[in-house]
Amino acid sequence: MIADKSNTFVESAVWKEKFPNLTAVFTTKHGGISKKHFSSLNTGLHVDDQPNDVIQNRHIIAQNCGWDLKNWIFADQVHGTRVVQVNAHHAGMGTDSYEKAVKAADGLWTFDQGLGLALGFADCVPVYFTEPETGFAGVAHAGWKGSVSNITGEMIRQASEAGVCADKIHVLIGPSIGKCCYQVDSRVIDQIPQELSEHNKLYEVIGDNQYKLNLQELNKQLLMMAGVKEENILLSEMCTACHEDVFFSHRRDDGKTGRMSAVIGWRE
Ligand SMILES: [Zn+2]
Numbered sequence: 001m002i003a004d005k006s007n008t009f010v011e012s013a014v015w016k017e018k019f020p021n022l023t024a025v026f027t028t029k030h031g032g033i034s035k036k037h038f039s040s041l042n043t044g045l046h047v048d049d050q051p052n053d054v055i056q057n058r059h060i061i062a063q064n065c066g067w068d069l070k071n072w073i074f075a076d077q078v079h080g081t082r083v084v085q086v087n088a089h090h091a092g093m094g095t096d097s098y099e100k101a102v103k104a105a106d107g108l109w110t111f112d113q114g115l116g117l118a119l120g121f122a123d124c125v126p127v128y129f130t131e132p133e134t135g136f137a138g139v140a141h142a143g144w145k146g147s148v149s150n151i152t153g154e155m156i157r158q159a160s161e162a163g164v165c166a167d168k169i170h171v172l173i174g175p176s177i178g179k180c181c182y183q184v185d186s187r188v189i190d191q192i193p194q195e196l197s198e199h200n201k202l203y204e205v206i207g208d209n210q211y212k213l214n215l216q217e218l219n220k221q222l223l224m225m226a227g228v229k230e231e232n233i234l235l236s237e238m239c240t241a242c243h244e245d246v247f248f249s250h251r252r253d254d255g256k257t258g259r260m261s262a263v264i265g266w267r268e
Helices: 015-019 051-065 146-147 151-161 215-225
Strands: 009-011 022-027 073-074 084-085 105-111 116-121 125-131 135-142 171-172 201-208 210-213 232-237 259-268
Touching: 009 015, 009 051, 015 171, 022 051, 022 073, 022 146, 051 259, 084 151, 105 116, 105 151, 116 125, 116 135, 125 151, 125 215, 125 259, 135 146, 135 259, 146 151, 146 215, 151 215, 171 215, 215 232
Parallel strands: 073 116, 084 105, 171 232
Antiparallel strands: 009 022, 022 259, 105 135, 116 259, 125 135, 125 171, 201 210
């Protein structure tokens, strides 16, 4: 992932070259107007920050991406596996009010150009999806619950049902908490789908009922199981907790922190 000039977001150099008309960005904590532990580019409306500051921050990002915020769509995320197809009628949902966001959804996708699909993150894995021939674009929020429940597989299932070939879908797994910083216990490990063949790549045992889990790799294996080609999956391998200078991190900041946004959409 590379940073933009103003550092309000990072993006994949590989995808930028491969899909010049696609916006797929992950915002940083820099370049906004929020104060204290939300300093400065908090994009989450549900974390007790000043709503007007958050909305202004979202306008700053939209402007830096060359979009109008009125064409973005946000979701009310619940660590579930519900994935929702949206279209131009949903434009603007949740941009200035959490209550108006797409209800109880952790994945959004569309065939419509000109829409920016946006989800909030502070350690969970942002997963971006696209297939240029059909104009498919989607984004999913995969924390440990969404990951072990296979939200990424659900996204591929819905896209396939709508006529997109899974083996033509490209996926970018963005910055999230890395294995370096993500300690979990058997409550999490026991829920990893058994059918994944390379369990040894997913976590490391570090003590009695203590593991270090690689959420990005877990999602990669689930995507391959759903029919996505390995060569079409790109891992950012960036850790949000390690990069304190760039990202908010729920675990590192003890819950008192802002949210980054993952945004994807084909420009008109
Ligand atoms: Zn780390």
